[in-house]
Amino acid sequence: MIDRTNILRAAQGAMRRAIRKLVLGSMYKVLRAKSHNTNYKIQDTIILVDGNRLIPKLKLPQRTIVKGDQKVFSIACASIIAKVCRDQIMIRYAKTYPQYGFAKHKGYGTKEHFAWLTTIGPSLIHRRSFTLTSKLL
Structure with a gap:
């Protein structure tokens, strides 16, 4: 999407x-x-x-x-819930794509994640519109 x-x-x-x-x-x-x-x-x-x-x-x-997550408690709570749900999704993806280390970095832009992208290229779930991914395609 x-x-x-x-x-x-x-x-x-x-x-x-x-x-x-x-x-x-x-x-x-x-x-x-x-x-x-x-x-x-x-x-x-x-x-x-x-x-x-x-x-x-x-x-x-x-x-x-x-900056609602810093000012409003309910927004901060929703932000935490969204992050935890996203991280859980990435842990499930780690089973399908173990070579990317999603279980460890959850798809965030860490040095390790970028190193794997550079070495083996993007997976089917990587955003094609992301700058680094688009350069590797």
């Missing part, structure tokens, strides 16, 4: 899909709760976005917060 659009649009798309899943799940829970509790109220929601760009095609109130 990143290679087809760019990293910003890919991240915004991922955020939009995650928010839509949360909203649909919440609506289901509200409908179930309403059948048991007629006093149940939905609170107003605002989407806090780390950075300076709103999420396009999302029809919910949003507020951008530059």
Whole structure:
């Protein structure tokens, strides 16, 4: 996805899909709760976005917060969860591509990672649009 659009649009798309899943799940829970509790109220929601760009095609109130992960606890928590999930994905990829050392560096731009890229070239999961990868192709 990143290679087809760019990293910003890919991240915004991922955020939009995650928010839509949360909203649909919440609506289901509200409908179930309403059948048991007629006093149940939905609170107003605002989407806090780390950075300076709103999420396009999302029809919910949003507020951008530059360096939000340093200023807002919920954004910091979401950032940590995203990093841990990404690292777990890279550990799984390490089983398919053991020669790249993903289990150790998780795909981050370490000297070891760049050395492997230079030595054996990019794998199928490497971003083609990344500067070093594009030079090796």
